[in-house]
Amino acid sequence: MLPLFILVPLFCLILLNVPPKAIVKRPAFWLVAALPLVQVFLTAFHPVAVWDEIRNPFNSYFIFNLSVDALSTVLLLSIGIVVFIAALVGRYTLSGETQRFNFFNLLLVAFLGMNATVMVQDIFALYVFIEVTAVASFILIAMQKDKPALEGAFKYIILSVVATVLMLSSIALIVMAAGDTSFAAVSSAIRAYPASVLVKVAVNLFLCGLFIKAGIVPFHGWLPDAYSAAPSSVSVLLAGIITKVSGVYVLIRMVVTVFGIEQSPQAVLMFVGALSIVAGALAAIGQSDFKRMLAYSSVSQVGYIILGLGCGTPLALAGAVFHLFNHALFKTLLFVNAAAVQEKLGTVDMNKMSGLSVKMPVTGATSVVALLSTAGIPPLSGFWSKLIIAMALWQSGQYAYTIIAVLASVLTLAYFLSMQRRVFFGKLQEGLENLTEARLGLILPAIILAVVTVGVGLAFPIVLDKLILPVQNILK
């Protein structure tokens, strides 16, 4: 059953490209939108245990093992949601049928790569699928071939290759120590020689590579450029899930399952997490570009996830994964709003807009939901995940980091309220009297995500119980 999550998108990709383009161009959207929806349905309503029991005939063709645990389930669910939203946004913002068709194809490649990344059990296969996702996102960023997009894409490529080199060197050292690349072998080898210099260097190199991929503060240079220069539907995908999967998820997986919390530099993780929170928030305050501000906000929110991971207790881990899920929801929502604004105004410069809420009530209202959730205002979903992280930090005696995490929430609120006031509230900018609400294709994803954000916040005991707390079990 599990290989189907990779093979079905691959098959669809072939299906889209073999027949003459004229036939498949129109149905491409429905195919690309249907696949992630099916995935959301499967992951949300069917327990993981059922999947493993279904015998699959593909096992003989795959030499790497796939497996799904609670962490992968959360990620598969988020991937499904965000890819669906990105497909919708892409359909209504990209111009030209050919460009849309290219977008859907690359979306499928990224979808396939991310699904595989969260399921593989082998560090080299992990690297391969991270790279598949990354290549799809390089092309997606540069798709419109304008100057900023090419600049953003090139920066991303160079830094991504540097991350790759760090990971590959680490894999080479791990193979020297363990003789194999499967998670189980690597994990036992690392636990067998905890004091070995080789192992320490390998672990740290891998973590550095992942810091680049996730855009943690000392290595975040590419992230605002790539997010703000990419087409809006691609920003949704990149900010919502790609960096989460290829950076943050892999970081959690490596630290928790493969390296083991004790062997990882916990102090470093917590420090860069806190640094990201503060530096990202401070940088976001000074931005006048809507998407760039959201990108820095992303850096800041990823900091919370890393801080929770560094703390290392089961509760902190659950909080980190919950925040990962929530962040995928509300950051996608904010980028959908940015896409709607960009679509109507043709710009994302916040100085050129004000009072849009009068003319675009739905976009304005959903943006309020997303920003309150990000800032951690009860009862929205972001509040609970931040609360869990702060509680876990306090319990394990990290008082300084707890205070930083809580105070940085105020900073988050500060830059988002400033954004909201400049863009959506206040008096309508002159010359925008004829502005109308974005079309249904862009409002619909915003409404869906806002409802899910509020729903997760209100029904959080159920979500926590069914989806998030099982994550603690991976911490053996």
Next chain:
Amino acid sequence: MSPDLTQVFWPFSAAAILLFVMGTYYVLVTFNLIRALIGVEILIKGATLLIILAGYVTGNTGLTQALVITLIVIEVVIMVVAGGVILCVYRNNKSIDVRELRSLKG
């Protein structure tokens, strides 16, 4: 490690480290996009050499051969995409100087 292995190990490691230093230096000093690409290519070569060395040290050459071939294929894909991006940059700017690529700030 047997004496025979040690004889191979150090030259190989030295070569890999030399490639890393060269690649890093090249990426840092150049202003030319294609040269930057060549620099990162040298870096990946260093990593490839390390993987080959790992196979030799552990005696598991079959595994590392498979890894290296996969790695080469992926590397080619990345380089082709990067080359395409550079080509588009040239068509836009009529130059492949990094200093022209400074429009994104903040």
